[in-house]
């Protein structure tokens with residue numbers, strides 16, 4: 001648990017990193033110690049930590065712990081090369097649907113290269129690296145911007161019910177989260193009637209993690225099967241769908257957990273607003289559209305076995321399986337993208353401006 005009372009998937013003090021083993025939630029709260037980049041790589045591959053922002057932070061901090069304990073005798077250039085190589089290795093821990101880890105790695109690689117040009121002390125490279133990773137830890141501005149925007153759109157009184165998908169809260173980030181951060185801020189602002197969360201099969205991030213977080217935060221909430229979402233919207237029980245993002249292309253097309261696209265189509269059909277909440281680091285202007293986003297495919301076991309692959313086999317052997325972990329929602333189905341810098345409407349025109357902007361906008 002963090003100082004704010006929020007659940008903490010990443011516990012870090014300089015030289016020490018512990019990750020909450022999210023595979024055991026909600027029944028057990030067990031932390032594993034990460035001492036080096038190899039421990040971090042394994043934790044990401046095995047889904048101990050997941051959620052694009054949390055994965056990026058955990059990877060960067062795993063290496064921060066490693067270099068803080070390192071007895072290094074090389075030159076600054078060798079220290080920078082060491083960090084760069086380890087970051088490349090960490091980026092390979094999961095297929096690249098999410099942009100956050102590779103984006104963080106590139107920025108950190110640039111930082112250590114620049115530092116190597118201005119110092120004769122290899123330890124200064126590691127120090128600069130450690131300090132940069134520590135600044136990645138907290139930012140709850142997305143929730144506050146989102147709640148303000150939704151208040152403008154849906155009114156002030158307590159009648160806004162929202163549906164969310166996958167897990168985007170404290171467990172997936174380092175603060176209150178992206179979509180769940182907005183839901184948390186709506187609740188704190190007294191304008192949330194109810195938060196619905198999907199199970200998010202097959203890995204069940206919704207039923208195992210989001211339901212747990214909603215209960216923990218004492219937010220009025222209800223779990224639905226993924227397949228109940230259209231019926232929920234038809235009954236007009238929700239005014240908005242709010243989801244996170246793993247990568248947003250230059251035209252606003254957004255990759256997120258498998259099933260997000262279904263929700264966006266249903267929302268359009270039923271006149272429900274569809275919001276994406278994500279840090280600006282999730283925006284990837286190098287990709288013109290969602291067509292270029294590589295979609296992670298996960299093992300058949302997640303469908304063949306109970307508990308999203310963690311339990312026993314429940315499906316006849318021999319069936320073939322397609323298990324994409326993410327899908328792409330086209331920009332024209334998205335009402336607005338909520339970032340820590342503000343809220344982007346008219347998405348396809350505005351994303352470049354957002355990234356260039358130092359100031360808040362709406």
Ligand code: MRU
Nearest residue numbers: 050051052166168172244245257
């Ligand atoms: O496979 P996961 O559990 O890492 O997928 C997580 C999601 O899809 C989240 O919605 C996304 O990363 C945004 S998290 C703030």
